[in-house]
Amino acid sequence: MSSHREAPAISKDPVADNTDTYAFVSPDDPTTVTIIANYLPLEAPFGGPNFFEFGDDVSYEINVDNDGDGYSDVTYVFRFETRVANPDTFLYNTGQITSISDPNWNRKQFYSITRIVDGEERTLATGLPCPPCNVGPASTPNYAKLAAQAIRPIGGGRTVFAGQRLEGFYVDLGAIFDLGDLRPFEQFHVLGSMNKAGVNATANFSVHSIALKVPKSDLSRSGTTPADATKRDAVIGVWASASRQRSLVHEDEGDRVWAGDWVQVSRLGNPLVNEVIIPMGKKDLWNSLQPADDKQFLSYVQKPELAGLLPVLYPGVFKNLAKVKAPRADLVAILLTGLPAGIVPGFQNYTGPVYADELRLNMAIPPSKKPNALGILGGDLAGFPNGRRVFDDVVSVELRAVAGATYPLVDPGYKPDAAAGLLTDGLDETSTSYLTSFPYLGTPQGGYQTAPLALV
Amino acid sequence: MSELTRRNFVTKSAGAAAGVTALGTLLSAEAEAKPRRAHRKAGGASRRGSGPVVAFVRDPDRGEVSVMRGERRVTIRDRKLAAALSRAAAGR
Numbered sequence: 001m002s003s004h005r006e007a008p009a010i011s012k013d014p015v016a017d018n019t020d021t022y023a024f025v026s027p028d029d030p031t032t033v034t035i036i037a038n039y040l041p042l043e044a045p046f047g048g049p050n051f052f053e054f055g056d057d058v059s060y061e062i063n064v065d066n067d068g069d070g071y072s073d074v075t076y077v078f079r080f081e082t083r084v085a086n087p088d089t090f091l092y093n094t095g096q097i098t099s100i101s102d103p104n105w106n107r108k109q110f111y112s113i114t115r116i117v118d119g120e121e122r123t124l125a126t127g128l129p130c131p132p133c134n135v136g137p138a139s140t141p142n143y144a145k146l147a148a149q150a151i152r153p154i155g156g157g158r159t160v161f162a163g164q165r166l167e168g169f170y171v172d173l174g175a176i177f178d179l180g181d182l183r184p185f186e187q188f189h190v191l192g193s194m195n196k197a198g199v200n201a202t203a204n205f206s207v208h209s210i211a212l213k214v215p216k217s218d219l220s221r222s223g224t225t226p227a228d229a230t231k232r233d234a235v236i237g238v239w240a241s242a243s244r245q246r247s248l249v250h251e252d253e254g255d256r257v258w259a260g261d262w263v264q265v266s267r268l269g270n271p272l273v274n275e276v277i278i279p280m281g282k283k284d285l286w287n288s289l290q291p292a293d294d295k296q297f298l299s300y301v302q303k304p305e306l307a308g309l310l311p312v313l314y315p316g317v318f319k320n321l322a323k324v325k326a327p328r329a330d331l332v333a334i335l336l337t338g339l340p341a342g343i344v345p346g347f348q349n350y351t352g353p354v355y356a357d358e359l360r361l362n363m364a365i366p367p368s369k370k371p372n373a374l375g376i377l378g379g380d381l382a383g384f385p386n387g388r389r390v391f392d393d394v395v396s397v398e399l400r401a402v403a404g405a406t407y408p409l410v411d412p413g414y415k416p417d418a419a420a421g422l423l424t425d426g427l428d429e430t431s432t433s434y435l436t437s438f439p440y441l442g443t444p445q446g447g448y449q450t451a452p453l454a455l456v
Numbered sequence: 457m458s459e460l461t462r463r464n465f466v467t468k469s470a471g472a473a474a475g476v477t478a479l480g481t482l483l484s485a486e487a488e489a490k491p492r493r494a495h496r497k498a499g500g501a502s503r504r505g506s507g508p509v510v511a512f513v514r515d516p517d518r519g520e521v522s523v524m525r526g527e528r529r530v531t532i533r534d535r536k537l538a539a540a541l542s543r544a545a546a547g548r
Contacts, residue, residue, distance in 0.1 A: 247510045247524050259510040260524030 002169050002271035002394065004041030004202075007283030010266045014040050015055035016242040018268035019207055020169050023238040023359050023387040026213055027367040028437050032157065033219060035062050036211045036390070036441065037240030037268075043133075043164070043206040046447035051092055051133035052164065053109050054080040054208055058242050059262050062212060065237035066221040068352035070292025074219055075116040078162065078210055080130075082109050093132065093139050100129050100149040108132075111162055113154065113212075125154040131163040133206070136448025144443045151438060157215040159438055165209040166442035168390040169271075170431035173201035174456075176395075180306075180313045184426040185419070188314045198426020199456050204445045210240075211439035216363045229364035230341060235349050237338075237358030238387070239269035239291060264288050269357040270335050270385070271394040277304055277335075291356030294336060298355050301335055302327035306402050320417045321404045329410040334385050334401060343409050347381045361387030373429040377405065390440045391429035399423040516542035 004019045005011035022036040037060065043052045054060065059079060063072035085106050086094070095104035109130040114123050131147040134140050151161045175183050175198065182189070183196040216225045219236050226234035246260030266287050268274070277300050278286045286297065311322035333339050333350075338360040341348035349360040368382040373393040375383025377400060384392040400406070403420035433442040505526040512522040519535035 245524075245527065246522075246529055247512065249508075249510060257508050257510070259508060259526065260522075261527060261529040 002171070003266075003268045003273075003275055004169075006275040007266075007287050008280070009284040010287055013244075013265065015053075016058045016244060016265050017041055018240050018242060018266045020271065021238065021240045021268045021359055021388070022168075022390055022440075023236075023361045024389045025216075025361075025363060025365065025367050025382065025387075026438065027371075029213065030367055031225065032213050032215055033236075033361065033363055034211065034213045034438060034440065035064075035238055035240075036209055036439065037062050038165070038169075038207040038209050038441075039242065040206075040208040042167075042202070043208070043444075044447075044452075045134060045204065045206055045445045045450040046452075048135065048447060049090055049092055051107075051135065051447075052206070052208060053082065053107070053133075054078075054111070054130070054162065056080050056082050057256075057258050058244060060210055061241045061243065062210065063239050063241060064219050065291065065351070065356070065358055066219060066233075068232075068237070068354055070237075070294065070354045070356035070358075071290055072116075073118060073221070076124075076212060077114045077116065078111050079114075080109050080111045080162075082107060093135065096138065097132050097135075097140050097146065098142075100131055100146065105132050109163075113160060124156070124158065125152070125160070128152050128154070128160065128162070133164045134444045134446040136446045138448065140446065143446060147443065156218070158218070159213040161209070161211040161439040163208065164206050164444045165211075165439065166432060166444045167202040167205045167207050168432055168434060168441045169202055169394075170200045170427045170429075171202060171395050172198040172425035172427060174199060175425060180309060182399075182423070182425055184424060185314065188317050188419070190313050190315055196426075198424070198431075200427050200431040203432065204450050206444040207441075209439060209441055211441070213438050220363065226364045229346070229362050230348065231364070232350075234362050234364035235338065235351055235360055236363065237269070237291070237351050237356065237360050239267055239358050241267040264290075267291075269359045271388065272398050273335060273357050276306055276398075277301055279305070291358050292354060294357050295355045297357075298332070298336070301331050302329075304328065304331065304402050307404075310403055314419070317419045318403060318417045320415055321420065324404065324407065324414070326411070328407065330406040331401060333409070334406065339385070339409075344376060344381070347376065347386065349386055359388055360385065377401070390434050393424075393428055395427070396424040399425070511541060513538050513541050 002020045010017045019041045020038040026032045026034045040052050062076040064074040066073045092107055093105050097105045111128050112126040114121050129150055131150040134143045150163050153159050175181050183198050186193040186195050217223055220226050220233050222233045241264050243262040243264045245258040246263050249257045274283055274286050311318040336355040338349040338351045340350040349362045365381050368380045372378030372380035373391050375392050377397050383389055384394050400423050403423050404416045405420040407414045505528050507526050510524040516538045519533050519538040521538050522531045
């Protein structure tokens, strides 16, 4: 998945596990940028009685690099606090929850936001409420309206939401991790079978989202609103992270004591990088580092393992890809430096020579009136890899890029294999649902209304 | 002050003293040090520098002791302290 359970250590620590990061110019408020950081992969909606929540012992961070050095210049830190009204019941709610402050909700969460600019901290808000999880019609009737109460303006043109959302990332996990057996192309797979439609493995699952909408001037190096897409000041690099304190002591009687400085345990800029680019033996290391440290992973981007596997898994289909021996400068640009001017007409999101996995957004590119989920590959400059919108088909984009569809950007003489521009796991943005306004990710399914997984 | 620089500073300080005296000096030094910006995280003031103390000795032979309290960590090089903690952990 984009970054769900993508590394051995973090797969065992879901509350700190970054799953997806989004950054885009807000389509209904284009003077602002919305950044969404998702955590807690694969929440089954019926997962009670202890429904999903953020970790009180985790520091959640949204990071913005606006000078291209691979370090965060503007950081928003989110810290959560759980308050239990009645510890003598096992119930999440003792009756219907009809408002976000309803006393029937027994286990509420609140959070604070601190903004750090060049090392200087300022608390933006405290005591902000999260919504409950969507339990079902008896417990959380009219859930969409209930959750909307957690959308809070916090001054300075900023708006925030933190809580459960419907998973917006769609992917056929079952096929991809079964030896790359993409269902729409099964007749070409080495273990050939009948072609089939893709299956969205994340359908109806939820995540926990931190969504932040801020004026562009909150993020740019100059502190102004960038209007010229050719200027360096228009481009930011975004990633999310989670940190835990260095030590944990399990005491008798169930108490736990955390102590020490904060250690990063998860991060996520571009989708699927730690998932399918970084080798297993270095995934935990990668999660602990800053983007500024990513030069050591350059070779895995220049020669991605998947590019070598495709010609083997699909014999005779990727003949041209199999002949590519040069480092993949196209993938390096897309993932580690941004695209310089002159590669894609009218576009650049280059942050400089530092190799850093960041989601690079040119904030001066306006939202598309007719969005294409394939983003720049589909001729839509407002989509991935110019930031990432909630509905962008990043699986298809990255499959096609790795398969050679973007290699002509750096080698005009290269002719991609016919399949490279067609690769997909068979899913698109209609595989799940979204909101047209903040926080853009859809309303999570209720536990009562959701059936367990079915065989295909 | 970078982690490496702070560690060097701590190591030099520890060389002049031992045990609790050195540790007290080092905790003060760490409090004045500016954390690396990339690792700077926010938290309520009440969460910092209070509560139980945790000591971690990765390799007693190296003599490095990490001491953690609240949101702070200090690493010192003190062979006597590391040896004492190691003996205590072994029940001797």
